[in-house]
Amino acid sequence: MRCNIRKLFTLAFFVFATTLVILSLPKDNFGREWEQTPQSREAKTSENERISQNPHGQQQLPKQPIPPSLDRSAFKDPFDFEVASNRILLKQLYSLTKNQDLDAKLKNECRQNVTLSDFWQSTEKRTVPENDSWEKFYSNIGSCSMYSDDQVIDKLLEDLNKMPIKHVHIMDGGTQVKFVFTFENEKQAVFKPMRFGRDYESDPNHFYFSDFERHQAEIATFHLDRVLGFRRAVPTVGRILNMTTELFDKAEKKLKKTFFYSPAKNFCFVSRCDYYCDTTHAICGYPDLKEGSVQVFLPDESAVPRKHNRSPYRRTYSKKNQLAEWQTDMNYCKEKVKTKKLYSHGRRLLDLVDLHILDYLIGNQDRHHFESFDVFTSLPSYAIHLDHGRAFGRSDWDDDDILLPLRQCCVIRPSTYKTLIQFYSNPKSLSKTLHESMSKDPAHPILAYKHYPAIERRLGKLMSYLADCFEKTPADQVLITEYHNPDIPEDNQDEEEPSEEQEKKKA
Ligand SMILES: Nc1ncnc2c1ncn2[C@@H]1O[C@H](COP(=O)(O)OP(=O)(O)OP(=O)(O)O)[C@@H](O)[C@H]1O
Numbered sequence: 001m002r003c004n005i006r007k008l009f010t011l012a013f014f015v016f017a018t019t020l021v022i023l024s025l026p027k028d029n030f031g032r033e034w035e036q037t038p039q040s041r042e043a044k045t046s047e048n049e050r051i052s053q054n055p056h057g058q059q060q061l062p063k064q065p066i067p068p069s070l071d072r073s074a075f076k077d078p079f080d081f082e083v084a085s086n087r088i089l090l091k092q093l094y095s096l097t098k099n100q101d102l103d104a105k106l107k108n109e110c111r112q113n114v115t116l117s118d119f120w121q122s123t124e125k126r127t128v129p130e131n132d133s134w135e136k137f138y139s140n141i142g143s144c145s146m147y148s149d150d151q152v153i154d155k156l157l158e159d160l161n162k163m164p165i166k167h168v169h170i171m172d173g174g175t176q177v178k179f180v181f182t183f184e185n186e187k188q189a190v191f192k193p194m195r196f197g198r199d200y201e202s203d204p205n206h207f208y209f210s211d212f213e214r215h216q217a218e219i220a221t222f223h224l225d226r227v228l229g230f231r232r233a234v235p236t237v238g239r240i241l242n243m244t245t246e247l248f249d250k251a252e253k254k255l256k257k258t259f260f261y262s263p264a265k266n267f268c269f270v271s272r273c274d275y276y277c278d279t280t281h282a283i284c285g286y287p288d289l290k291e292g293s294v295q296v297f298l299p300d301e302s303a304v305p306r307k308h309n310r311s312p313y314r315r316t317y318s319k320k321n322q323l324a325e326w327q328t329d330m331n332y333c334k335e336k337v338k339t340k341k342l343y344s345h346g347r348r349l350l351d352l353v354d355l356h357i358l359d360y361l362i363g364n365q366d367r368h369h370f371e372s373f374d375v376f377t378s379l380p381s382y383a384i385h386l387d388h389g390r391a392f393g394r395s396d397w398d399d400d401d402i403l404l405p406l407r408q409c410c411v412i413r414p415s416t417y418k419t420l421i422q423f424y425s426n427p428k429s430l431s432k433t434l435h436e437s438m439s440k441d442p443a444h445p446i447l448a449y450k451h452y453p454a455i456e457r458r459l460g461k462l463m464s465y466l467a468d469c470f471e472k473t474p475a476d477q478v479l480i481t482e483y484h485n486p487d488i489p490e491d492n493q494d495e496e497e498p499s500e501e502q503e504k505k506k507a
């Protein structure tokens with residue numbers, strides 16, 4: 001009897017101790033990480049599924065989700081994280097730039113801001129039509145920014161989102177699936193379809209040049225560009241389309257042929273392009289709805305020509321030689337960029353820095369070229385912010401190489417600096433302002449909320465790189481409205497470096 005009681009006690013003690021041990025064990029690390037970042041229900045299920053199916057292997061392609069704008073309840077508080085600017089860094093920046101009159105400087109940034117219609121009127125006595133929102137946008141293209149009148153842009157975005165579509169063509173050029181929409185008024189736009197949910201993170205084993213395009217990155221970058229005051233990105237809006245009536249029925253023959261019903265009875269297409277236009281990567285509706293980005297077509301190049309320039313900060317686009325010269329040589333800007341005709345005098349070096357600041361915030365490693373309008377003959381042209389389909393691929397990682405133009409050249413426009421420091425020091429953060437702007441899009445929410453803390457984190461690092469520049473270079477040489485290299489003669493100013501087309505013709 002006594003023996004049995006002792007056994008019972010021992011057993012009870014053992015069970016109690018085991019329970020205590022189990023309770024005190026740390027929870028699965030993946031689970032904790034995911035609980036920390038704000039995100040949608042969609043992310044939790046797809047990511048947890050991915051991890052449980054394949055904890056250490058390659059990412060699998062996630063299922064195509066329903067257009068999130070149809071399921072707003074899935075999105076919780078986007079600002080469930082702390083934005084803390086570094087007071088010491090802020091103080092350091094204020095003190096290093098205390099003698100700089102930013103407002104006086106930024107007045108010189110754009111010496112002559114004219115619209116295309118005013119320019120043609122005064123130089124050629126030509127009147128530009130303004131019959132619809134496309135024509136209004138075209139005629140208001142400026143010599144210092146792509147647009148200035150928000151009402152014109154908002155109406156254009158509304159039309160891009162609502163106007164009935166007349167034809168759908170496969171777009172030539174580029175590498176991944178894109179359509180050209182022709183609307184009732186014969187005006188056009190570029191459509192990029194949604195492939196994955198907003199929470200999809202790029203596979204870390206994929207190169208930037210083989211990553212999937214993301215339609216939401218195009219929309220979000222248009223908004224961020226506007227929030228940052230650049231206004232050099234192409235207006236882009238979200239749109240949910242009916243696969244049958246708006247895409248299939250209006251599609252050209254060679255596109256129509258690629259439509260099919262999947263085993264799940266969803267209507268899908270493959271289209272034709274160089275990458276990911278095959279049955280395993282088919283784009284499917286739910287069951288007949290498809291979301292995508294609609295970006296206004298830039299004016300036809302025969303009327304408003306553009307120059308296509310290869311970026312000096314282009315990556316290698318090669319698996320074998322992965323690092324470009326600029327990624328290994330911190331003197332690259334001084335020796336190889338500031339000395340080039342295109343960058344030695346004028347606005348272009350500052351444009352390049354602005355472009356890379358934007359790219360850093362959005363995580364875009366794919367800046368191989370940039371285009372600029374070749375129409376304001378006597379005025380310097382700006383780099384158009386175009387092609388952001390590969391941005392917002394990772395929220396957990398920052399590629400500081402994207403900022404090398406700033407870190408090496410150490411120049412920045414006073415207006416850009418003013419905007420950045422305002423956002424960094426203000427209680428109304430950059431991500432909040434961006435969120436507010438994107439909320440106006442009919443397909444909102446545009447970004448998975450986990451990208452908001454990523455943007456704030458990157459802004460903090462950007463400010464710290466700026467402080468490094470101010471530490472090693474006098475502030476008045478960093479905050480400039482035009483760059484001029486005293487060692488390079490300025491005489492042949494209008495004889496610009498040949499564009500890529502000219503180089504190709506010569507070859
Ligand atoms: N909105 C637009 N209006 C006019 N032309 C455009 C527009 N968007 C893109 N293009 C043209 O189409 C080309 C390809 O577009 P984009 O760069 O977006 O495609 P991509 O598939 O990302 O290409 P790549 O893989 O070469 O980067 C651009 O270089 C540009 O000249």
Ligand SMILES: [Mn+2]
Binds near residue numbers: 366387389390
């Ligand atoms: Mn691209």
